[in-house]
Amino acid sequence: MKWISDSNILIVGLGLMGGSYARALKRLGYRVSALARRPETVEYAIGQGIIDAGSTFPDPELVCGADAVIFALYPGVFKNWVRDNQYLLKPGAMLTDVTGVKRCIVYDIQEMLRPDVEFIAAHPMAGREVSGVENSDDRIFQGANYIVTPTEKNTPEAVEWCKSLGRILGFRRISVLSPEEHDQMIGFLSQLTHCIAVALMTCTDNRHLADYTGDSFRDLTRIARINDAMWSELFLLNQDELLRQMDGFIGELGALRELLAAGDAEGLREKMRLSTARRAYFDK
């Protein structure tokens, strides 16, 4: 299937990401339906014009009517849904997702999937520190990165289709990585940084310091406001990589501590000069 505007899109899971996808696709002229757990969510989304139709159960009409299905579920729930409901999918349907970890998802889903539908995984690297369809907003895609993570089982057509989806949603940069490369990258750039922000907030009762806080500390801890159900699942599903990244960081911070303890000004300065030089690569 191509991205022609008479396609029917089904979004499974209508939280912050599912809702943001729905808003963008509906604005682009697609017919968008959604499955959500709570009836209030479906009612709200229809009432606000975020979706055209919705259901709290896998309504065969919606599932079988969809040319493309976008899964915006927690990883465990996602696998169960596919196992239990894939028989309802339209032959030839294209499936994609928004899951923040890939190795533990992509191979299992592709392994169990019917041969007449295709799953091509993607990770839209966008988000907010709030959740729920009420907070959904497709402007979060603007300027953000979108990663497609194909395997050997994927067709070139599916990869192109998935990249096109990222483009029409408004992402700035579309990349292709293997599930392994993705999980390594996300372990460092996203999961480790969330661990750091959490530990900064929990290592001491620092509430009395709020009065003296500058932008640096606020910036570093913005992501300390965290959806504990989702992130604990994502951490555990990328456990080996995240442990490796945490060990690398803790070791380096320990090395900086030793330079400080030894009063080694030149050693500290060398680290700071390396840090300054590397950070330049990350300026937008």
Add this chain to the structure above:
Amino acid sequence: MKWISDSNILIVGLGLMGGSYARALKRLGYRVSALARRPETVEYAIGQGIIDAGSTFPDPELVCGADAVIFALYPGVFKNWVRDNQYLLKPGAMLTDVTGVKRCIVYDIQEMLRPDVEFIAAHPMAGREVSGVENSDDRIFQGANYIVTPTEKNTPEAVEWCKSLGRILGFRRISVLSPEEHDQMIGFLSQLTHCIAVALMTCTDNRHLADYTGDSFRDLTRIARINDAMWSELFLLNQDELLRQMDGFIGELGALRELLAAGDAEGLREKMRLSTARRAYFDK
């Protein structure tokens, strides 16, 4: 002395902070002069209307003519300047500073100072990731915090004078802390966070990840672009506190690592809920 607009203000050290003080005070109608190391700095600042007069040496006319002197120097240089040049100060002059560490500065300066002048220390918690008078900008004070750190040797009048200085410069919140409280607070909120940002950039050659970087990582590492000469000096002058803060943080991150290694989802979620609750206190 009060903040009456015919006062003469001398700024010693014309970098980012000294230049920003000069701009603000000149705009408020004060006569502002400055001492800088390099003749180009003095020329530039006079040419741009940032100061009225300047010199590369402790010109007796400028020093003795100043009702107030603001020191915007690196800590070590600051002490030497006072030791060598205090004989030039006008009797009754009020002295203050912008130094980012306090215990190691305040007591030594007050100990060596002439009895007919008074030094009241302050820390304007504002800055940028760039340095030099060319980058000075007094808008950095808006919304920022300003801490006065008096000792038993200070008069109530000097404390009030120093608080007024923070107010007229445009700082949002003016606080009073002891030098010990200040150094503890700054060890956690500022120095530890800079160590974390530096270690994140130096722990691995991550330049190839720039393409996938989202705002979280950029926010966390913005301060990894760091003036190595200044920050290594500040770190070493607050060595005991910073080591204590680093140990607390490394220990807590290690605890989070153990929860992850043990697959303890509920333990991870508990940390995340505490982190989320505490972070709410830091919202502006």
